[in-house]
Amino acid sequence: MGYPKDLLTSRSIIKRGNYALIPQEGLVNNVIPGFEECTISILASPRLGAHFVDYIVTMHEGGKNEKGYGEEGVQTFVYCIEGKVKASTSKESFTLEEGGYLYCPPGEKMYLENLQKEDTRLFLYKQKHQPLEGHAPWVVSQNVNDLEWVEYDDMANVHIKDLLPTDIAFDMNFHILSFEPGGCHPFIETHYQEHGAYMLSGLGVYNLDNEWVPIKKGDYLYMGAYVPQATYASGREPFSYVYSKDCNRDAKL
Template sequence: MGYPKDLLSSRSIIKPGQYALIAPEGLVNNVIPGFENCRISILGSPKLGASFVDYVVTMHEGGKNSEGYCGEEDVQSFVYVISGKVKAKAGDEEFILEESGYLYCPPGVKMYLENMESGDSRLFLYKQKHNPLEGKKPWVVSGHANDIEYMDYDDMTNVHLKDLLPLDLAFDMNFHILSFDPAASHPFVETHYQGHGAYLLSGEGMYNLDNEWIPVKKGDYIFMAPYVHQAAYAVGREPLTYVYSKDCNRDATL
């Protein structure tokens, strides 16, 4: 990046155990074993207060993970293609994922990734320990979000939702895409048990995090801990859209 062109400053706000806004211009590279010719930044993690780990990955030409990612008997993984084109494998199953493509690997199944572009492909990558339910077992899921129809969110025609994984008790988490038309908002400020990790795919907005209204835009990452107030307004000329994880289908533990 070279020498700074102005005073050093950052839009990022980090409040471990509560919330974080991580702007892309401050990200550094983390070397992750198994990834070749890739630039990876760890976003949400247990050090921040999350129960999961989120990454943003730039796979350069020839970038890949030929050794496989995750695959432990109690860890599940998910990848979403922000831009570009990758070959992805779940064990022996192979998928071609272009922009909006995704792949979920259940516990015990390794994920393999390889860039198919002559330039860069960008990915949002996730892992979390699985909370099993007796008699239920999740399975490999792949698709493209662009092939899924939006649903109205909470009976509002200007806020739209997509579920990327099946609504089945075998899954203890889901990934969603939430999109706000310009000037749209959540119906109320949410306070709930689940935590989120969200990557902003488009637009600009104001996000309420722990009752602080914070400007956000495309390329930002937001971590929201359980019970932290959260809500959004979309501003600008295009929809505010983000992909995010959510725990589901399990009771609270004592």
């Protein structure tokens, strides 16, 4: 809510390098070269303290990126929140609908095109790849609806899906974590990895650096390295989100 109907207020919380809550309200459009007929907002970035960049993209009728997204040494990932988009590499194309995603390894550009008159909404990501001698990641495209849920830490009311192969060639992964009403993490985590998370459904309350923060569908959450973190579902439907996590590499000195 804001002027002229009410006071200027915000649910945003920004603690650089630690954590950030960014709701949909208050996002501004960023002009990103190569994206046409798109409303796009940069969420996490190095300016926030993240070692990756996340975006929320609304592709309007005719929305596209023909120039190609990505660059040498940088890996990219797109997740279709709603709508229908053609996501392509230099060699193949994929039609992504709700729950569909495409991962492109470093050096392989991603091309996007809205396939409907209505808006298509995307969660987009990029990060520098940490190469590992003798191993190279590859293009991956699937739909989360075709993946099996796995119990999270043997809890029947919390489930997870791995979106990318659990192969050492990949230095990151994307997951969907889903909590049934009343479900929660088994403990408050404190770890080296960073997360960028987009809320797909429901309501939750998140412990972030020992502060409890309400969160809901459409919110974006950045969690930096070592910030204490855990959540529980507080609504009447599953609380779920898609998120990135760095993995399979040692810490650098």
